[in-house]
Amino acid sequence: xxxxxxxxxxxxxxxxxxxxxxxxxxxxxxxxxxxxxxxxxxxxxxxxxxxxxxxxxxxxxxxxxxxxxxxxxxxxxxxxxxxxxxxxxxxxxxxxxxxxxxxxxxxxxxxxxxxxxxxxxxxxxxxxxxxxxxxxxxxxxxxxxxxxxxxxxxxxxxxxxxxxxxxxxxxxxxxxxxxxxxxxxxxxxxxxxxxxxxxxxxxxxxxxxxxxxxxxxxxxxxxxxxxxxxxxxxxxxxxxxxxxxxxxxxxxxxxxxxxxxxxxxxxxxxxxxxxxxxxxxxxxxxxxxxxxxxxxxxxxxxxxxxxxxxxxxxxxxxxxxxxxxxxxxxxxxxxxxxxxxxxxxxxxxxxxxxxxxxxxxxxxxxxxxxxxxxxxxxxxxxxxxxxxxxxxxxxxxxxxxxxxxxxxxxxxxxxxxxxxxxxxxxxxxxxxxxxxxxxxxxxxxxxxxxxxxxxxxxxxxxxxxxxxxxxxxxxxxxxxxxxxxxxxxxxxxxxxxxxxxxxxxxxxxxxxxxxxxxxxxxxxxxxxxxxxxxxxxxxxxxxxxxxxxxxxxxxxxxxxxxxxxxxxxxxxxxxxxxxxxxxxxxxxxxxxxxxxxxxxxxxxxxxxxxxxxxxxxxxxxxxxxxxxxxxxxxxxxxxxxxxxxxxxxxxxxxxxxxxxxxxxxxxxxxxxxxxxxxxxxxxxxxxxxxxxxxxxxxxxxxxxxxxxxxxxxxxxxxxx
Amino acid sequence: xxxxxxxxxxxxxxxxxxxxxxxxxxxxxxxxxxxxxxxxxxxxxxxxxxxxxxxxxxxxxxxxxxxxxxxxxxxxxxxxxxxxxxxxxxxxxxxxxxxxxxxxxxxxxxxxxxx
Numbered sequence: 001x002x003x004x005x006x007x008x009x010x011x012x013x014x015x016x017x018x019x020x021x022x023x024x025x026x027x028x029x030x031x032x033x034x035x036x037x038x039x040x041x042x043x044x045x046x047x048x049x050x051x052x053x054x055x056x057x058x059x060x061x062x063x064x065x066x067x068x069x070x071x072x073x074x075x076x077x078x079x080x081x082x083x084x085x086x087x088x089x090x091x092x093x094x095x096x097x098x099x100x101x102x103x104x105x106x107x108x109x110x111x112x113x114x115x116x117x118x119x120x121x122x123x124x125x126x127x128x129x130x131x132x133x134x135x136x137x138x139x140x141x142x143x144x145x146x147x148x149x150x151x152x153x154x155x156x157x158x159x160x161x162x163x164x165x166x167x168x169x170x171x172x173x174x175x176x177x178x179x180x181x182x183x184x185x186x187x188x189x190x191x192x193x194x195x196x197x198x199x200x201x202x203x204x205x206x207x208x209x210x211x212x213x214x215x216x217x218x219x220x221x222x223x224x225x226x227x228x229x230x231x232x233x234x235x236x237x238x239x240x241x242x243x244x245x246x247x248x249x250x251x252x253x254x255x256x257x258x259x260x261x262x263x264x265x266x267x268x269x270x271x272x273x274x275x276x277x278x279x280x281x282x283x284x285x286x287x288x289x290x291x292x293x294x295x296x297x298x299x300x301x302x303x304x305x306x307x308x309x310x311x312x313x314x315x316x317x318x319x320x321x322x323x324x325x326x327x328x329x330x331x332x333x334x335x336x337x338x339x340x341x342x343x344x345x346x347x348x349x350x351x352x353x354x355x356x357x358x359x360x361x362x363x364x365x366x367x368x369x370x371x372x373x374x375x376x377x378x379x380x381x382x383x384x385x386x387x388x389x390x391x392x393x394x395x396x397x398x399x400x401x402x403x404x405x406x407x408x409x410x411x412x413x414x415x416x417x418x419x420x421x422x423x424x425x426x427x428x429x430x431x432x433x434x435x436x437x438x439x440x441x442x443x444x445x446x447x448x449x450x451x452x453x454x455x456x457x458x459x460x461x462x463x464x465x466x467x468x469x470x471x472x473x474x475x476x477x478x479x480x481x482x483x484x485x486x487x488x489x490x491x492x493x494x495x496x497x498x499x500x501x502x503x504x505x506x507x508x509x510x511x512x513x514x515x516x517x518x519x520x521x522x523x524x525x526x527x528x529x530x531x532x533x534x535x536x537x538x539x540x541x542x543x544x545x546x547x548x549x550x551x552x553x554x555x556x557x558x559x560x561x562x563x564x565x566x567x568x569x570x571x572x573x574x575x576x577x578x579x580x581x582x583x584x585x586x587x588x589x590x591x592x593x594x595x596x597x598x599x600x601x602x603x604x605x606x607x608x609x610x611x612x613x614x615x616x617x618x619x620x621x622x623x624x625x626x627x628x629x630x631x632x633x634x635x636x637x638x639x640x641x642x643x644x645x646x647x648x649x650x651x652x653x654x655x656x657x658x659x660x661x662x663x664x665x666x667x668x669x670x671x672x673x674x675x676x677x678x679x680x681x682x683x684x685x686x687x688x689x690x691x692x693x694x695x696x697x698x699x700x701x702x703x704x705x706x707x708x709x710x711x712x713x714x715x716x717x718x719x720x
Numbered sequence: 721x722x723x724x725x726x727x728x729x730x731x732x733x734x735x736x737x738x739x740x741x742x743x744x745x746x747x748x749x750x751x752x753x754x755x756x757x758x759x760x761x762x763x764x765x766x767x768x769x770x771x772x773x774x775x776x777x778x779x780x781x782x783x784x785x786x787x788x789x790x791x792x793x794x795x796x797x798x799x800x801x802x803x804x805x806x807x808x809x810x811x812x813x814x815x816x817x818x819x820x821x822x823x824x825x826x827x828x829x830x831x832x833x834x835x
Binding site for chain 1: 728732736777785788792794795796799806819832833
């Protein structure tokens with residue numbers, strides 16, 4: 001009896017399992033260990049309770065510190081570019097965001113909403129307030145303003161450079177919360193640690209990569225977390241928070257259409273598989289209404305929130321869930337016979353009305369040439385669409401399909417753990433785990449269409465791998481613990497809900513010696529020393545639930561544990577290497593190693609500085625659209641076309657000018673008031689992405705609008 | 721067949737009425753509110769069909785505020801209904817507070833969007 005009290009400290013720690021999941025079974029091969037269970041004496045329940053509270057407190061504190069460390073890890077792994085080069089903004093798009101943030105910090109928010117930019121797309125100009133996703137700039141502007149009001153004088157550039165690492169720390173905490181809702185806090189911590197380091201996310205959120213995805217991924221994961229939390233708890237408060245978080249996502253990135261299509265898909269899946277419950281209604285219906293109004297508030301979305309096909313799925317499922325809710329309600333208040341009558345009546349009458357309405361809707365949608373979808377969404381649904389109809393979308397390198405090695409480069413070991421995670425989600429299958437499975441399946445498809453969308457796959461892969469790894473560690477560690485020599489015999493595992501776990505030992509004579517005397521309440525089991533039956537035994541006090549623990553052999557467990565740790569080590573090494581070598585290049589500064597040491601090419605910034613010092617403020621500069629944002633931000637000169645690529649004809653004009661002989665090109669540029677033409681040539685140092693390499697795209701895009709530019713004229717016909 | 725379906729419809733209608741009469745008063749009040757909100761939305765849609773949809777944001781905000789408050793009232797009804805076993809440990813005051821908060825957020829956004 002006394003051994004029971006001392007044995008409590010060696011019991012396995014209770015991980016917090018959400019209410020909606022049941023205890024999960026750990027299936028192993030053929031080994032079971034049987035210990036006879038022992039009833040707990042009354043005197044030790046108090047000690048048990050105190051020990052449990054202590055253990056929970058210790059676990060919570062440990063979780064908190066682990067999360068803090070994960071945040072620090074996520075922040076610091078993205079600082080390689082600042083250490084190796086300098087604290088500078090990378091690439092092309094971030095320069096536009098930086099310029100907008102500068103304007104916001106200088107002129108305030110009202111000027112920002114009403115800003116018409118005349119220094120780009122000359123002579124058309126661009127309405128910045130209505131064509132930019134404001135989330136990123138408003139976030140960075142708020143951080144800058146807040147820090148300055150505390151008298152911490154950080155410059156706007158510093159805030160912009162470090163926004164992405166800060167938000168990646170938030171994103172890993174959001175992943176912890178989401179995975180905790182699905183499978184428990186152990187899986188949550190693993191998933192958070194994996195997300196902090198996954199190379200795909202690092203590539204778009206290094207310090208200096210000041211782009212929309214830096215905050216959008218955090219918003220995405222946080223919105224999903226709040227949705228799952230509402231689904232699990234059925235609270236309208238979390239539904240409100242969910243809608244607000246969805247609003248932040250709409251502000252941040254065009255990828256918000258992923259959320260507003262995935263959640264209706266999940267709701268439909270739950271309805272179709274018979275898992276409709278009132279919590280599903282509370283989780284979904286307020287989100288649709290509030291989310292649509294909030295999305296319509298953002299100027300760049302505006303009325304598209306109710307008029308484009310990207311949102312129709314949510315309205316359709318909104319109607320479906322109301323019909324289903326009504327059916328369930330009527331079923332609840334009628335007797336079964338009357339319900340059948342109701343069904344026959346409604347089906348016959350309602351079907352006709354339904355068909356009529358559907359016909360009207362389909363006619364409306366089919367009347368628009370693209371069936372209401374935008375070009376980018378169409379190119380996602382049909383991967384060949386862009387190359388046939390919209391060469392600009394096809395020409396962006398981020399929009400190409402990924403190659404197989406890029407999966408291994410970007411999510412590394414997780415590619416192998418994801419299938420294990422999917423299987424772990426099915427045992428048991430809850431609403432939350434079915435959502436995660438749906439998320440990974442859709443994101444795998446979309447990542448196969450565009451390499452840029454590997455970024456959306458990364459959190460899903462981390463969540464599922466975290467679940468798989470956590471389950472594996474659970475089973476292996478438990479196997480080792482229960483087979484350690486000297487493990488107390490009459491152990492009652494208090495799972496906090498006071499369900500004693502009967503762990504049964506059989507099969508090994510030496511093991512039986514270790515486990516001690518069998519319980520006197522079950523003499524029949526003493527005789528079953530052999531055999532592989534795994535029938536359930538009633539617990540001693542007749543408690544309703546029990547848990548069957550199956551363990552693996554000791555040697556195999558230790559080896560498997562070591563191998564899993566090695567696997568994680570490979571992942572960490574690869575992630576750090578990818579962050580340091582592959583994804584930290586700022587693109588405006590190039591380095592090369594030759595026999596006389598390190599060469600740093602700062603040609604881009606030198607060129608823009610030359611422009612800014614040697615030309616007049618009003619002079620117009622023409623270049624290919626890649627360099628538009630950088631020219632306006634760093635050289636402060638008016639450009640003809642830039643990376644926004646909203647006007648295909650204007651870009652085609654510049655492309656035609658670049659592809660024409662000198663006299664024709666001079667005429668075109670003169671009509672646009674151009675004074676200087678910027679061309680990038682990389683032949684001297686072997687820089688591979690210069691304008692000569694992009695020349696055929698200029699021809700194609702120009703030829704798409706001006707038929708006298710034909711691509712075969714610019715190719716050498718080497719087959720004749 | 722038409723006669724038997726007519727009789728069936730009458731019997732169905734009667735049983736629906738008796739079953740609904742058995743619901744508690746507070747739920748009936750919520751149902752009345754939902755009906756009022758949906759009716760207001762329908763009136764707005766009919767008005768738009770007559771008069772035209774300019775300015776569109778006013779129409780959208782009007783309709784969505786009615787639909788939104790109806791949806792929230794249905795959620796409140798779900799949470800307050802004593803027959804729902806899932807919500808038996810949720811205090812009705814808490815459910816009502818959530819309802820008010822969500823309505824506040826909805827109408828703040830609507831007022832901003834009204835133009």
